[in-house]
Amino acid sequence: MKESFFRSMTWLHTWVGLLLCWLLFLIFFAGTISFFRHEISLWNQPAVHNIEHNKQQQHSLIESGLEYLNTAAPEANRWWIGLPSSRQPELQVSHRHSQEEGKRDKWLDERLDPNTLLPIEGLVETKGGNFFYRLHFDLHYMDRKLARWLVCFASLFMLIALISGIVIHKRIFKDLFQFRPQKGVRAWLDAHNLSSVLALPFHLMITYTGLITLIFMLFPNPAETLYGDGLKGFRADFYPERQRIEASGKKLNEPAFETAFAHFYRNWPEQKIKRVIVDHPSNTAVNIKIYGDNGTLIRDEYPYWQYSGTTGELLQTARLDPSNAEMLYGGMIAVHSGRIAHPGLRWLYFICGIAGCIMIASGCIMWAKRIRERLKPTQTASFGLKLVETLNIATIMGLPLATSGFFYANRLLPSEMVARADKEVLVFFVVWLATALFTSLFRDKRAWQWLAYGNAAVWLLLPVCNALTTGSNLITYIQEGNWILASFDLAFIATALMFYMQAKKLAEKATANKNVSNKRTQVTAEQRA
Template sequence: MKDSFFRSMTWLHTWVGLLFCWLLWLVFFAGTLSFFRQEITLWSKPELHQHSMVVQSAQQDLLDYGFNRLNSEAPDAARWWISLPSERNPLLRVSHLPYAQPGEKASWVNHNLAADSKTPITTRETKGGSFFYRLHFDLHYMDRTTARWIVCLASLFMLVALISGIVIHKRIFKDMFQFRTGKGSRSWLDGHNLSSVLALPFHLMITYTGLITLIFTLFPYPAQTVYEEGVKEFRKDFYPERQRPQQSHEALSTPAFAQSLDHFFTNWPEQPISRIIIDHPQDAAAVMKIYGANRSEIKDEQAVWIYSGKTGELLNTVHLEDSAAAQLYGGMIAMHTGRLASTGLRWLYFLCGLAGCAMIATGCVMWAKRIRERQKPTQPASFGLKLVESLNLAAIMGLPLATAAFFYANRLLPVGHSGRADQEVLAFFLTWAATALFAAKWRNQQGWRTLALVNALAWLLLPLCNALTTQGNLISYASKGQWALFMFDILTLLAAAVFFWQSNKLQSAPQTRPQRARTERAA
């Protein structure tokens, strides 16, 4: 009975993990990069690098400047938006949305300004770190709802794989200190166990909270039971700050925005502001929403103060004192996204995310290795084994190479080129597709070594490409204290070192069963 149970759990762990392992590799890889989403976006916009990364101006001064600019440039806009700089984003963004013509959709007009000098900055068009953030749960070139259902299903399988893995681990603590090299599939099993156990609490947390972030995709029924319009009406009730008032068509001669700000700074003097949004700024129905910065609080939604633009009266506060259920829900989302994290904790998130990538990658390779070792020397590989080996190579080696291509495209595409951001994404997927074609033909040890070398060269030369195409480099970043940019270059060099090490290991490793390889080529 006991042996049967463990065999069932082993079977479940193996096949549940294998079915979605390549998608989970993408989700974990892109999600790990997303912990430094803003830093990647900053690197992707070298036009910002010459400006101070430290915000020295008081928030009140920046807001006064933003209001004056919007009053002079867009007094009749439908919405105003002032986004204040932060430690991870040095820009002051002043934006307005014009009223749309019948049958048309209006577009935001954005002005990015240096927080220190308030001079306009024109940055290149790029998705930056937001590309990886959206990729890890919305995928790409796919309907958003369909993509989220696929990611939810993969996350459920991941949670089952983690729990079944814990069940079949009889020596879970011993596996933390055991790694045997040069033992074939046994070495891959040790690597799989080590990367799994070391960051196991993180893996469980990030998988479960990932499901919570999309909980209303999986389980909309409670909202449908309570609200007539289901999830849509629930979101209106839970996020009142996202609702826009109807225009009254009565002119607002003397807005009370200054009085509202005075009231806010008087009553919440220690609360930093992340942004201010004003609906219908020249209409009697105007509403000003002040969004507070969460700092390191374990919550996802920002506290919002909603003021009347006509009287300056505080109409409502949102997410200032949430219920216990809302705090639990928001806290789990904040834990998943890492928005609560300080710099040190964000690095811990990043390292645990890499451990998750290693766990998935070693599991993929180990399965194929075991099948290979169990076959007779003259036995040709099955279609399923060939497919798994090709997908392993395409995913594990192709995704880092595609990421490097994305960064090269950011530096090498013409700055003013139309549709530039989409072409960066296209470079990513074309590189990945080329790697997949390569893996379909050369999935043997030499193929792995070739792609390891290509990855190593791509990541090694990226800081040089950056230095040649911008005014910054590793030395200048260190001298100016631009540590986010400095660490980006350091991580590219570390990635290159890892791939060079892997290439050397593959070169020195003995070829596995050359007789079978010749049999496959003959077949």
């Protein structure tokens, strides 16, 4: 009975891990990168690299943002002001305008230097780190609802694989200290066990909380039972700030901004503000929405205040004193997304995410190697094995190569190009597709070796490309104390060294195997003679 149970768990662990492993690798890979999505957005905008940390108070910046928007877009149906932070140094101002019926309203985004309050020149159109953030659960180029269902199923498979993996690991703590290189499949098993056990709490947390982020899509019945109009009613109750406010049609010349903010600062003087949104600033339906900054609190949604723009009266608040259920739900989402201010914790998330990528990749490779080793000399590989080997190389080696392509596109595409942000994303997928086509022709160790050398070269040259296109480099970043940008160059170089070491090891192994094969051929020839 015991042997049967463990055999069943081993079978379950193998197949739930294998069936969606390439999608899981993409989710883990993009999610790991998105822990630094704001830093990537900063790197993608060289024009904001030299902006000094603003010394103005938040109320002065808000007033300046409102004045700018009142001059630039008085007839817009919404204003949006995002205050600077250590990860986003610019003052962000956006205005949205009504379009024809059937078309989505159009946002126009602008960025101001918080010290001079002048528009920043030389900005380029880019999705920045938000591309990787959305990719890891929306999958891009795919219907959003379908993509999220696929991600949910992949996460469920991942959770089952983790739990079954714990069950079948009889020596889970011993595996933490055991790694036997140069042992073929055994080395891959040790790598799989080590990366799994080392970051096991993170893997369990990130997978479970990932399901929680989409819990109401998976289980809508509680909300549909409690609210007459189902999820729509639940969201209206839980997210009052997201409810649409209709314009009145009556013009208003001077909204009561001073009255509203005076009330806010008088009652919540220590509260930092994340953003301010003004709905219908030019008519009597004007509403002022203030979002507080959570700082280091483990919370997802921001505290919220809504004021009437005509009288300055406080209309409603939300999440100032959240319930235990709200704290638990929001806390799990915040833990999953890593929305915590401390850089050291984000680096820990990143390292654990890399361990998750290694865990998934080593499992895929190990399965293919085991099947390959069981083939007799006269047997040819099946279509399934060839497909798995192709997907392994295309995914594991192709995604880093495609990511470097995304960064190169940001530096090399003309700034005046139409739909430039979409072209950056297109380069990412074209490079990935080219890698997949290449691996469909070469599935053996040569493909791993060539792509490792290719990755090493492109990642090593990326700091050079950055220096040539921006005029700044690792040395200048260190001299200026700009450690965020310096970290990018250091990370690029470290990635290149990692791939170079992999390529060199594969080359040495290929030479050793060739020598062994030549000796065997020579011995066979001598025996025949």
